[in-house]
Structure formats: C-alpha cells, structure tokens
Amino acid sequence: MAAEGVAPARAERLATMAIASVEGAVILCRVHRSTTALDEVVEELRVLLATAVGT
Numbered sequence: 001m002a003a004e005g006v007a008p009a010r011a012e013r014l015a016t017m018a019i020a021s022v023e024g025a026v027i028l029c030r031v032h033r034s035t036t037a038l039d040e041v042v043e044e045l046r047v048l049l050a051t052a053v054g055t
Helices: 008-032 038-054
Strands: none
Touching: 008 038
C-alpha cells in the first residue's frame, strides 16, 4: 500500500487490520462451519483497501 501512495503508518495499520480481520473470520468460519464470514470480510477489505489507495 505504501508503494501505492498510502502513508507508511496508515499502510501498516491497514495491513494489521486486514490480517486481524481475516484471522477472526477464519475462526468464525470454523465455529459456524461456513465460509460466509470470510467471504464478507474479503469483500469489505477490497472496498476499504481500494479506497485507501484511491482506486
């Protein structure tokens, strides 16, 4: 993200948030025996990260 013009501190925070979100979604998927949580997190991360880099 930093290579795409996101400030380094924000890029690091976004990366941490993305990893934490995916890890949390994996736990939910296991509990619910469904991939819905991961699918939803991925879709929201796409929107958030695209907005962050301005695409």
